[in-house]
Amino acid sequence: MSEEKVVVLNFWPSMFGARVIMALEEKEVKFEYKEEDVFGQKTDLLLQTNPINKKIPVLIHNGKPVCESNVILEYIDEVWKDDKTLGLLPSDPYQKSQCRFWADMIDKKL
Numbered sequence: 001m002s003e004e005k006v007v008v009l010n011f012w013p014s015m016f017g018a019r020v021i022m023a024l025e026e027k028e029v030k031f032e033y034k035e036e037d038v039f040g041q042k043t044d045l046l047l048q049t050n051p052i053n054k055k056i057p058v059l060i061h062n063g064k065p066v067c068e069s070n071v072i073l074e075y076i077d078e079v080w081k082d083d084k085t086l087g088l089l090p091s092d093p094y095q096k097s098q099c100r101f102w103a104d105m106i107d108k109k110l
């Protein structure tokens, strides 16, 4: 794909943001990083792109925002899929279930 513009709104200590950054790096997708101060003044960009939850991470792909880290991971996996890049999840159903278990653990415990 050419002419891609990918922006990530993040807060560096966030595990939710980290999983998005890792997925983009795994897929070798170039992106612009924008740090948000989620405990201070949220930017207009964050409020406009995630008006429901007002939380990071937000992925903005060619101007279209995607919110919620697990939703973002599925989006990344579907958009940047080609012969060179592996899927983010293993193909084996059992191994896949284990990845989902730990992702769910992070969602619930952090």
Ligand SMILES: N[C@@H](CCC(=O)N[C@@H](CS)C(=O)NCC(=O)O)C(=O)O
Binding pocket: 011, 014, 015, 016, 038, 039, 054, 055, 056, 057, 067, 068, 069, 070
């Ligand atoms: N379920 C969300 C959780 C995101 C989340 O909790 N983000 C925190 C930072 S780690 C945040 O933006 N907090 C700001 C706030 O609660 O106002 C996801 O997976 O993306």
